[in-house]
Amino acid sequence: xxxxxxxxxxxxxxxxxxxxxxxxxxxxxxxxxxxxxxxxxxxxxxxxxxxxxxxxxxxxxxxxxxxxxxxxxxxxxxxxxxxxxxxxxxxxxxxxxxxxxxxxxxxxxxxx
Amino acid sequence: xxxxxxxxxxxxxxxxxxxxxxxxxxxxxxxxxxxxxxxxxxxxxxxxxxxxxxxxxxxxxxxxxxxxxxxxxxxxxxxxxxxxxxxxxxxxxxxxxxxxxxxxxxxxxxxxxx
Numbered sequence: 001x002x003x004x005x006x007x008x009x010x011x012x013x014x015x016x017x018x019x020x021x022x023x024x025x026x027x028x029x030x031x032x033x034x035x036x037x038x039x040x041x042x043x044x045x046x047x048x049x050x051x052x053x054x055x056x057x058x059x060x061x062x063x064x065x066x067x068x069x070x071x072x073x074x075x076x077x078x079x080x081x082x083x084x085x086x087x088x089x090x091x092x093x094x095x096x097x098x099x100x101x102x103x104x105x106x107x108x109x110x111x112x
Numbered sequence: 113x114x115x116x117x118x119x120x121x122x123x124x125x126x127x128x129x130x131x132x133x134x135x136x137x138x139x140x141x142x143x144x145x146x147x148x149x150x151x152x153x154x155x156x157x158x159x160x161x162x163x164x165x166x167x168x169x170x171x172x173x174x175x176x177x178x179x180x181x182x183x184x185x186x187x188x189x190x191x192x193x194x195x196x197x198x199x200x201x202x203x204x205x206x207x208x209x210x211x212x213x214x215x216x217x218x219x220x221x222x223x224x225x226x
Contacts, residue, residue, distance in 0.1 A: 004155070031212065042118075042201060042218035043156070050212070058213065090155055097212055098144050098163060101203075103155030 002026050006091050006104035013081040013111045021076040021107050023091030031094040032074040033101065034058075034066065036087040043090065049074055081111045115139045116204050118217035126225050131189040133220050135202035138183065142204040146214070147176060147187045150199045159200075160187070192224045 007022045025032065030051045035043040035058075045058030049068040063085060065077040074093075078085060088108050092101040117136045125131045133147075143164040148156035162169040162176045162185070169176050175188045189196055199219045205212055 033214070035216070040121075040218075042116075043203075043216040045213055045215070048213050059215075092155075094212075094214075097207060098161075100146055100158040100161055101148075101156075101214055102158065103148075105153070105155045 004091055004093055004102050004104035006089075006107050008107060009105070010108045011110070013078075013109065015081060015083065015111060017081050018077070018079050019081070019109075021078075021089055021091075021109075023074045023076065023104060024072050025074075025091075025093040025102070026072065027093060027095075027102065028071060029093035029095050029102070030071065031096055031099075032068065033092045033094070034064070034074070034076045035090045035092065036060065037090065037106075038087050046076065046089075078109075083111050085109065086111045114218075115142075116202060116215050116217040118200075118202060118220050120220050121218075122221040122223070124223045124225060125192045127194055128191045131187075131192045131196065131222055131224070133187040133189075133200050133202075133222065135185045135187075135217055136183060137185075137204050139204070139206060139215075140183070141206040141208065142215075143207070144205045145176070145178060145185050146203045146205075147174075148201045148203065148216075149196075150201060150219070156201060189222075192222075194224050194226050197222060197224045 033048040034046040047066040146161040150156040
């Protein structure tokens, strides 16, 4: 029972590089979310999706892009990495209204 | 604008005693509230939730209380166990424009002393 799977677990990027954080879920959830957690801080919503082909911005979308071509996958793209994007990134999914989020184990990203 | 606030960054409690974690919110449109537990190097794990039509929800050792007039919720853990030591996040959501997103507080680190 995999749930929400995130890859990679760790990554170090140089300033200006790009990368894609992968997220896939096997629970057939329509809602998917990307959060970031900075040290000592809460979770900030980057982007979310209510279904395949539909995405919307969260609280901190600048510097990121997402796509949702299938129900299962919700990749997060960083185009020009900056030190301010050093964080732990969590992907989550939900059945929908009044349902809890199920989180992956995160991707720890360092930009130097 | 921090819509969900956890004003206590940390809390220490003796094993067997009650742990009370607090959370305040500002948006009166929030109608679903959740608590999550997070261990280091893991993703947050769902603990318990409450809908705005209720004022209390229990699940084993965990009880969540909601005071809508004060815009305040709390999580009670009784009895506290060393394995409960973790960071606890509260979260709230509101349905707006047909979509649904969750806003998290900054977390409270609970340490249960054996």
